[in-house]
Amino acid sequence: MTRAFSFSVKAQDGAARTGVIATQRGDIRTPAFMPVGTQATVKAMFVEDVAAAGADIILGNTYHLMLRPGAERIAKLGGLHSFMHWDKPILTDSGGYQVMSLAKLRKISEEGVAFQSHLDGARVVLRPNRAIEVQCLLGADIQMALDECTPFPASRAEARVSLDLSMRWAERSKAAFEAMSAPGQALFGIVQGSVYPDLREDSAKTLEGIGFPGYAVGGLAVGEGHEAMLQTLEATTPFLPEDKPRYLMGVGTPLDILEAVAQGIDMFDCVMPTRSGRHGQAFTWGGRLNLRNAQYAEDLSPLDPESACPAAQYSRAYLHHLVKAGEILGAMLVSYANVQFYQELMARARTAIAGGTFADFVEDVRRRYAGPENTA
């Protein structure tokens, strides 16, 4: 029998909480960080190492996968899990965010969003039900309702119009999901409302009225800045049901994540660990390191003596050499070390919440990330 999707909070420390999302493909320990596997691969990583790093779930991008290799093709080939050899949970986004950031000639209407593929110029229309259909074809365990990620900045009036459209799409998404999804899968709604507290509250309540097994906070980390992000989160999280997982989309730095956990967020995703990894930027327990920096050319200390990651045991001198020489192994090792750092960060956060010491843990990480390299 298929295991139902469920969420249980095991411990709370202030607003921060730790728990477990149970899915048909295994448990997700929360707070959880989901490495991004845009094109059916977490970039520059073997999938076994993504699991070894501690990830319980990864994210796939609907926009990319529907264009290449195509959702119907992936379904024919047995689904995304089998395609990429990852048998734990996968969350897919709705594709809406990337249509707006990557596609050409985008046009939003009540119906959905029409665009031209950035790959071959093909004309595509992404409607709420097609976004669900694609996610079902991929076989995603957690799916996202199609929304408009309100651009920043937006006037109050613009944010209202955008939000209302997203809420109508959320309803249509839920109907499509109920018609098409397989047992054990779950659909999350996405709160919008730009930086306006009353719009955020309104959006959260509207979504709760529709009813979802999880809620995401969208439209943040789009240029509003750290403080505005935290303030908007403060105006949103209290209106999200306590017994459902909360997911802050596209965030972020280690401190962004911990501060959002402090407000009661349970799930995160971000390309930062892998994108930084490909550019020689490492996240370590000693702070951020730019491995291109000449100061590491003869530094025999391991990348991160505090990390259990095999990749973090290589010397900074060796990684500096690989990065300077443009070697793929540099991207492989630093991506692995970064993804594992993010997982270790979440593991320590869970332990700290369970032990009632989460505030101390945040301060500890804040000190570690206060160095000169950590301003970027």
Place this chain on the structure above:
Amino acid sequence: MTRAFSFSVKAQDGAARTGVIATQRGDIRTPAFMPVGTQATVKAMFVEDVAAAGADIILGNTYHLMLRPGAERIAKLGGLHSFMHWDKPILTDSGGYQVMSLAKLRKISEEGVAFQSHLDGARVVLRPNRAIEVQCLLGADIQMALDECTPFPASRAEARVSLDLSMRWAERSKAAFEAMSAPGQALFGIVQGSVYPDLREDSAKTLEGIGFPGYAVGGLAVGEGHEAMLQTLEATTPFLPEDKPRYLMGVGTPLDILEAVAQGIDMFDCVMPTRSGRHGQAFTWGGRLNLRNAQYAEDLSPLDPESACPAAQYSRAYLHHLVKAGEILGAMLVSYANVQFYQELMARARTAIAGGTFADFVEDVRRRYAGPENTA
């Protein structure tokens, strides 16, 4: 006590032989294929997987490493083995071949070869004793005498002049090696002579007169073609001492290798498995596959059902997708599968020689590599 360098032939089948080169860092089963680790990394591979694929030894490039990160720097950091976390044997070339193919403003004289670095234009002179010094700084277990890889085509007179210079350099290299090397290391001489049988014989005998624990055949696979390569090899190998390992530099395709093994060659290196891997060209027990080809887009069969390589278990459809999408994981998986294929090829060759069935094995591989994709 340091283990001495030695070679023993265990079995012979015609001119083909299988044996073991014993070094201070472990045994090398012959015939052996050495994956190329140009810049202190076998491109796109974790070093553990190079070992898991079955490689007993890898090759490092003196030219690249002396320019970046620098031989003195690698020595200061503990040597090449420790730098790149590879504790089995390493063979380094002398740098001469790459000076001629990569550097700018090359000028050969009796003294050595002067050139400008392709990285920053720095003026460098590579003399026979400096080539040895660099290889000793790197800590190479098997080192190569500096030679001039005679360009192809070369007239008989040009080949003679070039060869004589290489032979004088071989003598100077040996003297430098005796002064600078550490116990357990070995220096190989390199036979030149272009495609002229009598020059090849002369070169082999001259080197034997100087005396080396191993002999390489250089100046082949430089454009002379398959048949000329085999004919030149036939005119060379009989003059190389039977009790010393023989190394054919820079070769080659699976069939090139097997045909050279049939003539008594023991060691090979080539960038083909890794370079092809980065371009989506796979070597399998079913022949060569171009994974970019649309015919694989929905092919669920594993890359190579006959291979034990974990990377070869992914579907051709998935690898096709990764290669088309330009994903690093495509390069990682196909490089790994190719390196392991080359190692499995050598392992089967060793078994066939020991069992007296080597000719059948070569015919078997010839049939496997007779398909339409194998003409490139």
